[in-house]
Amino acid sequence: MTLHYSEDFIGWPEERVVFPLANLELRVLPGxxxxxxxxxxxxxxxWTKEVAANPALFDGRMLFQKRLELRDGKLLGESHIVPFSTFMWWRRQEKRHGGVHLFAYPVLATSDNALVAIRMGAHTANPGQVYFAAGSFEPEDVVDGHCDVEANMRREVLEETGxxxxxxxxxxGYFAVRNRRVVTLLKVFRFDLTADEVIEKIEAHMLxxxxxxxxxxxxxxxxDPKAQPYNIAMLPVIEWYFGQKVNR
Known part of the structure; x- marks a missing residue:
């Protein structure tokens, strides 16, 4: 199957609008x-400049989409494994071209109707930003030539929060939202604990x-978009989630 990728996301919902997905098929290509x-x-x-500014950065491997298409509600993707430095250069482009960044947010919901997110450390690529425990798709997320989205979410949440x-x-089901050639996948996971209880357990895990x-x-x-120093990808997600609660 060859995907006919559009630079303009023709046929997609508008930017910052969360929409449901019928299914996912995310192929990982060789080369x-x-x-x-x-x-x-x-x-x-x-990358030389990035490391000079932040020596803690590591040029690991991640998946970067070559093509991404929405067809009858199904998200179809083709990616390659690239060095992290490739993504860091790509995201600095004023008019991003040549690929799409796809990642997944596991939306952690609590019994008292809150969401729990994490604040990134000062030595990371997104210092101080608040977003759900998440990370780029990595080679270990590839199973039989396809990206295993839930495996990625399980690993990232376990590593970062315990x-x-x-x-x-x-x-x-999954939902998705796009902004500036970044597509975020969403899935809600509900815990039978209050937000304070979840945060207490995360803080214990951090030790x-x-x-x-x-x-x-x-x-x-x-x-409220000003409540935290949110990563920009968080804003449509929290608006969607709390808007759903109001409209139920």
Whole structure:
């Protein structure tokens, strides 16, 4: 199957509008991403600057979409494995081109109608920003040539918070939202604990975790965009989630 990717997201809902997905099919292709091949020198030059500004950065491997299409409610993707430095250069482009960044937010909901997110540490690529425990799709998320989205979410949440998503009640289906050539996948996981109880457990996990990427956890109780220093991808998500509650 060859995807006919549109630079303009023709046929997609408008930016910052959360919409349901019927299904996912995210293929991972062998070989190098065309953007990486075309921009290799610029990627290396930019990475030198990135590491000079933040020596803690690590040039690991991640999936970067070459094509992404929405067809009859089904999200179809083709990606390649690239160095993280490729993504860092791509996201600095004023008019991003050559690919699409796709990642997944596990939306952690609590028994007292709050959401729980994390605040990133000062040494990370998004210092101080607040968003749901998440990370880029990585090679270990690839199963039989396809990206396993739920495996990615389980790993990231467990590493960063100590919570096992299998202990939560997952809502049916996925949702998605796009902004500036970044597409966010969403799935809601509901825990039978209050937000304060979840945060207490996360803070206890932080004391023993090998992964020291997060600086804390926060409860989100409204769609107020100024309540926290949110990553921009969070804003349509909290507006959608708390808007649903109001409209039920």
């Amino acid at each position: 190098d991403h065309p953007f990486y091949l075309a921009e290799r020198d610029a990627i290396a030059e930019n 919570f096992d998503l299998s202990d939560a009640q997952a809502d049916d 023993v975790a090998d992964d020291k990427e997060i600086a804390g956890a926060v409860a989100i109780r409204s769609a």
